[in-house]
Amino acid sequence: MTGEVTLLVPRLLQPLVDGRDELRLDVGAGALVKELLDAIGTEFPVFERRLRDETGELRRYVNIYLDGEDVRRLAGLQTKAAAGQELMVIQSVAGG
C-alpha cells in the first residue's frame, strides 16, 4: 500500500515552503514522523530547522499533531504515519 500524508504548514512558516499551506509527503507503506521531517529537510531545510534543532529534537515550543494527537504523547518523532493521515504543525502558546 502506498500513499501520502498531508502536513499542514502554519501561516508564519509558509514563506519557507514556497508559500504553500500544505505539503504532500509520500509515506509508502508508512513512515516515521522523523523520516518525514528528514525528507522535508532535503527540500526545505530552513523550514525544517524551524521545527527541529540540530540534534534532531523537536523544538520545545513546536507541536506536531497526527490526526489530532500530539506526537509527544504517542511515540514522539518515532510515531508512524500512514497514508491518508494528516500532520499539523502548531506553535505552543508561549512568550510575552
Place this chain on the structure above:
Amino acid sequence: MTNNEAKPQGRGTTLLAVGTKKGLWLGTSTDRSNFTFTGPHFLMHEIPSIGIDARDGRTRILVGLRSEHWGPTVAHSDDLGTTWQEPDQGAISFPSDTGAALERVWQIQPDSEDRPGVVWAGCEPISLWKSTDGGEHFELNRGLWEHPHRSEWGAGFGGAAAHTVLPSPADPNTIHVAMSTGGVYRSTDAGESWEARNKGIGAYFMPDPLPEFGQCVHKVARDPNNPDVLYAQNHHGVYRTDDAGDSWKSIAEGLPTDFGFTVLTHPSRSDTAWVVPIMADGERIPPQGQLAVHRTDDGGRSWTRLADGVVEPDYNVVLRDAAAVDTAEPAGVYFGTRGGSVYASANEGGSFAEVLSRLPDVLCVRAAVVEL
C-alpha cells in the same frame, strides 16, 4: 587599525541598527541626530546580536535572530534590510558529536580591516565560532568548546553564553572572549588553546572572591591603538588591564556605582571609554532613576557624567550590547534601554537626542559610517 566594525571615517551616512526583544529597526542619518528608520524587521523575533560589516566595499548587516517558537538563526542583508538571506543549513549549527543545540547568538563581531571575510560569533551554550566567508557559515572553535573549565562555567541570569569576542587587530593569533559566568579567556595561538585571564577581577558571589575563573564579566572592550589595553564592566567592578588581561586593576573610583552591563571604547583614540552605571546587583535601576553615561578620557583615572538630553526619570537599564560607538570622528555614542528608548550622540556623549521611543526592550545597538 581598529578592532571596531569599520575603520574610522569622515562624515557620511551613519547606519544605526537597533535589535529589540520583538524585532529590528534600521536607521540612517547624515547628521547623527535625525534618523530615518525602517522596521520592525523580523517582527516577534528577539535580536540579541548585530554586526555591521563595512569591509570589502559593501555594507553587510548580520543579525542573530531568535524566535521563542522557531529557534535561533543568523541572517544577513547586503541592501540595508530590504532583503535578507539565511543559509539553508544555518550559519551556526553545532556538529553532531557535541550533542549540543544552538540557543542564542549573543555576539557577531567582524574582524579587522586586513582580515576580510572573517567574522566571529559568541553563542549560548558557551561557544565561539569563526566564519571566513563574511558570516554565512561559521565553524565551532574546539579549543574553547573542549576547555577543561567548561563543566564549571555557569549561567548568568540571561543564560550561559560567550557574549564578547575581541580579536586583536595587531595579532591574528590573539583573541579575547568573555563569558557569563566564567570570565575572560585569552588565546594566543589562534584559538587552539585558551587561558583564563581574570586576575584582579572580583567574584563576590563565590567562596573565593578572586578565583582564577568564574567571574561574571558583563562586557569587555579593547583600546583601538594598544591591543594590550582592555576595559571590563564586571558584575560589580570596572577594570582596566594594560597587559592583555594578565592583571586587572579597578578604575571604578569616580563612578557613582561599579555595577553595569556595558563598556565601550573609542574607535580611534586611546584612553576614552564609556560605561552606564546601574545602582547595584540587587537594585537594577540607574542611580536614583537618573540614567546617565559616564566617560573617561584618561584611561579610567576620572569620569565625567553625561546626561544632556536624556529624559529623567528613567528606571530602565542599558544591557551589555545595547550600546555602541560609530566609526566617525568625533565618535557617535548610542544606547538603548529596556524601556525602549534609543539615544544618539554625535559628540561623544556631550549631548544626546532620543531617536526612538517606546520600542520593545532594546537588546543590541550597533552603528557605523557606511557607503550607500
